[in-house]
Amino acid sequence: MLSLLGGAFLGWSLGANDAANCFGSAVASRMVRYWTAAALCAVFVLVGALLEGQAGIETLSSLTSIDLEQAVVITVAAGLTVTIMTVFGLPVSTSQAAVGAILGIGFFNQEVNVSGLGKVVACWFGTPTGAVLVALVLYKLLALVYNRLQISLFQADMLLRAALVVAGSYAAYALGANNVANVTAVFVGAGTLTVFMAALIGGLSIASGVLTYSRGVMETVGRKLVRLDPFSALVVVLAEGLTVHFYTVLGVPVSTSQAVIGAVLGIGIIKGAQTIKRKTLYGIFTGWFLTPPVACFIAMSIYFALHLEYVPK
Amino acid sequence: MFKFLFKKEQQLESLITQYLENLTRTQEHFVKAMDTCLDEGLCGEFAFLIEQTHKFESKADEIKEDINVLMYSRALIPESREDIMNLLEQVECIPRIFELILHLIRSQKLKLPEFIVLDVKDLIRISVESCDLMIKQIDLMLNNRQGIRALMSTIDHNESHCDHIERSLMIKVFESNIDRIDKLQLKELIIAMGEISDQADRISKRVNILNLKRRV
Numbered sequence: 001m002l003s004l005l006g007g008a009f010l011g012w013s014l015g016a017n018d019a020a021n022c023f024g025s026a027v028a029s030r031m032v033r034y035w036t037a038a039a040l041c042a043v044f045v046l047v048g049a050l051l052e053g054q055a056g057i058e059t060l061s062s063l064t065s066i067d068l069e070q071a072v073v074i075t076v077a078a079g080l081t082v083t084i085m086t087v088f089g090l091p092v093s094t095s096q097a098a099v100g101a102i103l104g105i106g107f108f109n110q111e112v113n114v115s116g117l118g119k120v121v122a123c124w125f126g127t128p129t130g131a132v133l134v135a136l137v138l139y140k141l142l143a144l145v146y147n148r149l150q151i152s153l154f155q156a157d158m159l160l161r162a163a164l165v166v167a168g169s170y171a172a173y174a175l176g177a178n179n180v181a182n183v184t185a186v187f188v189g190a191g192t193l194t195v196f197m198a199a200l201i202g203g204l205s206i207a208s209g210v211l212t213y214s215r216g217v218m219e220t221v222g223r224k225l226v227r228l229d230p231f232s233a234l235v236v237v238l239a240e241g242l243t244v245h246f247y248t249v250l251g252v253p254v255s256t257s258q259a260v261i262g263a264v265l266g267i268g269i270i271k272g273a274q275t276i277k278r279k280t281l282y283g284i285f286t287g288w289f290l291t292p293p294v295a296c297f298i299a300m301s302i303y304f305a306l307h308l309e310y311v312p313k
Numbered sequence: 314m315f316k317f318l319f320k321k322e323q324q325l326e327s328l329i330t331q332y333l334e335n336l337t338r339t340q341e342h343f344v345k346a347m348d349t350c351l352d353e354g355l356c357g358e359f360a361f362l363i364e365q366t367h368k369f370e371s372k373a374d375e376i377k378e379d380i381n382v383l384m385y386s387r388a389l390i391p392e393s394r395e396d397i398m399n400l401l402e403q404v405e406c407i408p409r410i411f412e413l414i415l416h417l418i419r420s421q422k423l424k425l426p427e428f429i430v431l432d433v434k435d436l437i438r439i440s441v442e443s444c445d446l447m448i449k450q451i452d453l454m455l456n457n458r459q460g461i462r463a464l465m466s467t468i469d470h471n472e473s474h475c476d477h478i479e480r481s482l483m484i485k486v487f488e489s490n491i492d493r494i495d496k497l498q499l500k501e502l503i504i505a506m507g508e509i510s511d512q513a514d515r516i517s518k519r520v521n522i523l524n525l526k527r528r529v
Binding site: 029030142143146150151152153154156157158160202230231232 | 319321323325326357370387389390391393452455456457527529
């Protein structure tokens with residue numbers, strides 16, 4: 001069980017960081033109480049992990065053959081990468097960190113599933129671009145319906161708030177279903193856990209991160225999203241949920257943060273406004289390109305260090 | 314169906330309706346006070362009506378405070394909160410102007426000369442009509458009904474008419490032979506009366522913008 005701690009830590013930090021992408025705007029604007037949002041998020045993350053987490057777990061566990069020691073190294077390396085990138089203020093994807101670390105061990109083992117890796121990398125490119133497209137289409141469609149509704153200001157307000165809670169819950173479901181693989185898939189590859197147990201433990205660890213440490217991130221990240229009008233914030237959360245869910249069906253873990261950024265850019269295209277500053281975009285791209293090699297390097301270094309032996313002359 | 318989840322919003326809707334009804338009551342007492350003043354001068358009835366106007370103005374403050382408290386206890390989304398709060402701040406100026414006018418008449422013991430009474434009555438009538446239309450316009454905005462723009466045009470037209478009466482009153486006062494001090498006192502009163510339709514016009518334009526803002 002101790003060997004699972006690295007994965008549990010990774011899941012906890014993922015939950016603490018990524019809950020903001022689901023309920024940040026609703027909580028920061030005080031539309032939903034923090035504890036209501038955190039409880040809904042935790043429940044839907046777990047449900048998502050249990051119902052649809054299997055595909056992602058199978059994809060990641062098939063990238064290379066590993067043993068339990070290597071699985072632990074991968075989770076610790078991914079966790080360290082996320083921490084280091086966060087310390088440097090760079091947006092980081094846990095999915096990229098996990099895959100980078102798996103690759104590092106794969107290089108050591110001289111065994112990498114190239115077609116599986118190709119699929120994963122292609123989906124990384126597809127996440128922000130896909131979210132841009134989904135946000136564009138969703139905005140146009142929902143605006144068409146919303147503008148035709150004959151409802152009072154108060155009813156419109158209630159509708160938007162209810163929709164934000166539903167969309168946030170859906171995004172949490174997609175987060176659990178998609179990202180649980182980052183947390184425990186390596187233990188399935190190592191033969192320590194069954195797919196169901198991996199989904200359960202992974203889901204619970206993400207949910208614990210949501211419940212214990214997501215408040216600060218939700219409020220700071222949320223405030224950035226709240227600068228959008230409530231309708232656009234709703235479209236962003238819904239587009240994020242749909243994009244991440246799409247990749248869940250394909251069985252590829254992707255980043256919810258990158259999906260959110262893509263969706264916000266999509267809103268910017270529609271409104272003809274710059275929704276994200278150029279400097280922030282540079283940070284996003286830097287984090288996007290650096291995360292996999294950094295995780296790969298850290299995993300290789302840890303594994304190498306663990307196998308150093310003292311050879312007396 | 315899910316109305317039980319949004320009790321605060323329903324309370325807020327009812328408070329805003331109460332606020333607007335209270336504004337109508339304040340306005341009715343102001344008109345009665347002005348009519349009494351113009352027809353009978355500063356009498357006991359006028360003093361009573363000033364008190365009544367003040368009572369309704371204070372009640373408006375209380376309702377507005379309740380609205381603010383309710384809105385900041387997580388009712389409505391932040392954008393709507395801000396819009397409604399700013400709108401009510403602007404609406405609040407109208408009963409204040411009513412009180413200011415009545416206070417000017419009472420404290421300075423103003424007696425309006427006969428040659429301006431008809432124009433003053435006209436100015437008050439059109440200004441109050443603008444306020445009625447503005448209240449109707451706010452109600453339309455809250456309930457997503459048509460006709461906001463048409464009301465804005467009427468209020469705008471009334472405002473121009475009031476400006477015209479205001480200027481004509483000033484000319485009449487300053488061309489008359491009354492005491493110079495009386496002229497200055499009347500000038501202050503006329504400016505205050507003209508401010509009613511100006512404020513109604515400003516609010517009406519704001520309501521139109523808020524209505525456009527609701528479209529995505």
